[in-house]
Amino acid sequence: MSVVGRQMSRSHSTAHHHRQYSDNFIDASKWLQSSSQDFGYGSKMNRSLQSNPSTPPVCSRSSSLRNVGDGHVSPGLFDLHSFDTELLPRVQDGSGYEGYSFDQRRSSRGRSFDESEPNLLAGKVGSRSTKRLPESSLLKSFSGSVDKERANNVAKIKVVVRKRPLNRKEMGKKEGDIITTEPNSNAITVHETKMKVDLTEYMEKHEFVFDSVLDEGVSNDEVYAETVQPVVPLIFQRTKATCFAYGQTGSGKTYTMQPLPIKASQDILRLMIHTYRNQGFQLFVSFFEIYGGKLFDLINDRKKLCMREDGKQQVCIVGLQEYKVFDVETIRELIERGNATRSTGTTGANEESSRSHAILQLVIKRSADGSESKPARMVGKLSFIDLAGSERGADTTDNDKQTRMEGAEINKSLLALKECIRALDSDQGHIPFRGSKLTEVLRDSFVGNSRTVMISCISPGSGSCEHTLNTLRYADRYEEHFKTK
Numbered sequence: 001m002s003v004v005g006r007q008m009s010r011s012h013s014t015a016h017h018h019r020q021y022s023d024n025f026i027d028a029s030k031w032l033q034s035s036s037q038d039f040g041y042g043s044k045m046n047r048s049l050q051s052n053p054s055t056p057p058v059c060s061r062s063s064s065l066r067n068v069g070d071g072h073v074s075p076g077l078f079d080l081h082s083f084d085t086e087l088l089p090r091v092q093d094g095s096g097y098e099g100y101s102f103d104q105r106r107s108s109r110g111r112s113f114d115e116s117e118p119n120l121l122a123g124k125v126g127s128r129s130t131k132r133l134p135e136s137s138l139l140k141s142f143s144g145s146v147d148k149e150r151a152n153n154v155a156k157i158k159v160v161v162r163k164r165p166l167n168r169k170e171m172g173k174k175e176g177d178i179i180t181t182e183p184n185s186n187a188i189t190v191h192e193t194k195m196k197v198d199l200t201e202y203m204e205k206h207e208f209v210f211d212s213v214l215d216e217g218v219s220n221d222e223v224y225a226e227t228v229q230p231v232v233p234l235i236f237q238r239t240k241a242t243c244f245a246y247g248q249t250g251s252g253k254t255y256t257m258q259p260l261p262i263k264a265s266q267d268i269l270r271l272m273i274h275t276y277r278n279q280g281f282q283l284f285v286s287f288f289e290i291y292g293g294k295l296f297d298l299i300n301d302r303k304k305l306c307m308r309e310d311g312k313q314q315v316c317i318v319g320l321q322e323y324k325v326f327d328v329e330t331i332r333e334l335i336e337r338g339n340a341t342r343s344t345g346t347t348g349a350n351e352e353s354s355r356s357h358a359i360l361q362l363v364i365k366r367s368a369d370g371s372e373s374k375p376a377r378m379v380g381k382l383s384f385i386d387l388a389g390s391e392r393g394a395d396t397t398d399n400d401k402q403t404r405m406e407g408a409e410i411n412k413s414l415l416a417l418k419e420c421i422r423a424l425d426s427d428q429g430h431i432p433f434r435g436s437k438l439t440e441v442l443r444d445s446f447v448g449n450s451r452t453v454m455i456s457c458i459s460p461g462s463g464s465c466e467h468t469l470n471t472l473r474y475a476d477r478y479e480e481h482f483k484t485k
């Protein structure tokens with residue numbers, strides 16, 4: 001298998017096993033899940049949600065054809081391919097950082113970005129120093145030729161493993177931590193207890209190597225710096241980037257994915273305000289889920305969506321609401337709204353959300369000349385996907401027909417996703433995106449100038465050994481090594 005983009009170096013060490021026990025856990029809420037349906041939007045929110053409830057009319061050839069309340073579905077508000085990125089001229093180089101502080105501007109509204117961090121990271125006490133790119137370096141390093149160089153340096157595919165701490169339940173069951181990581185290494189070892197025919201126990205070690213291994217001491221800020229932050233500037237350069245969280249239920253997918261879009265939109269807005277100031281970039285958010293092979297808009301009352309292919313075999317999600325956003329607070333509120341819909345929608349509680357794939361997209365658009373009066377077209381896109389629990393794919397033997405069918409659908413989509421990532425990894429011309437709804441929806445993220453980050457989340461307890469091995473094998477791009485003792 002090709003080693004395209006293999007990154008063996010680490011930006012930080014995994015040495016510090018400052019274990020965080022379940023007391024540090026926040027409740028297993030879904031993405032920024034809100035307990036209330038009433039979000040108490042302030043005036044700013046009302047403006048953002050009501051006056052910009054969707055792709056503005058100027059932005060899309062299809063945008064004027066809105067989805068109407070009587071269930072009639074008209075050409076979509078959000079058409080993944082209606083914006084031909086190739087028609088756009090490359091954006092001008094950044095106009096430079098002018099010392100204008102976005103945080104200062106935000107603080108005039110009484111709350112800065114960084115003040116909001118604790119909400120996102122609640123319950124996670126980072127045991128390491130946070131390794132974020134300083135703002136100035138983020139802004140300065142992405143202009144002109146540096147952009148191109150950096151784009152080439154960002155791996156096309158990056159696979160990161162994140163191990164969470166043992167939780168109270170696992171400790172209660174006296175489960176041991178069977179995962180070890182090495183300092184300054186991207187290797188991870190699973191210690192599996194096995195039994196011989198004479199019933200004596202032996203240990204089989206499974207060693208894997210990934211692009212990056214993040215142990216239980218790594219904070220969400222560090223996860224962001226290691227995964228999504230490097231690709232953020234690239235989406236201004238016509239890149240489509242996708243970040244997945246894969247793993248069994250309870251392994252930390254939501255905990256990991258939850259803060260990433262907020263952090264990414266902070267950086268996107270910073271770049272729009274500083275580096276690409278006055279260049280007409282606009283940021284849009286959409287949030288939907290794939291449940292049982294069907295699409296639902298999470299920020300539009302779980303409205304059922306349909307996917308169509310146009311004459312050019314380009315996929316459109318008909319009716320998906322897309323919100324133009326100007327600040328992180330609005331994005332946060334939209335995500336909360338989506339999460340609340342996801343977990344309290346007609347299909348039920350959290351249990352169900354681990355059977356759906358949640359897809360949040362940040363899309364950057366710009367008109368050909370950067371003016372607001374001309375239709376804006378997609379420049380780049382960043383998709384965050386909180387995948388269904390991987391073990392749900394095995395629900396195919398369940399007695400309940402619905403569960404079996406859901407399991408089969410999840411299985412199909414996770415396998416199709418793996419096939420697509422493998423095809424990308426080995427630079428195959430043909431990418432089998434037709435294998436499932438999930439991969440079809442993500443079609444444009446796999447073709448052309450794309451970046452993919454897969455975060456494999458694993459539980460450390462001995463009771464999860466089989467699922468952990470399955471997750472690591474799913475993500476494995478290199479060779480797995482076995483040792484017994």
Ligand SMILES: Nc1ncnc2c1ncn2[C@@H]1O[C@H](COP(=O)(O)OP(=O)(O)OP(=O)(O)O)[C@@H](O)[C@H]1O
Pocket residue numbers: 020024025026027028029124163164165167216247248249250251252253254255256353354388389457
């Ligand atoms: N790295 C971590 N540090 C501390 N707590 C964590 C970490 N990862 C996950 N947790 C906690 O573990 C629990 C399960 O995590 P989470 O809900 O993110 O799992 P999940 O993989 O999304 O599950 P599902 O597939 O059911 O949605 C939560 O209480 C969460 O706060």
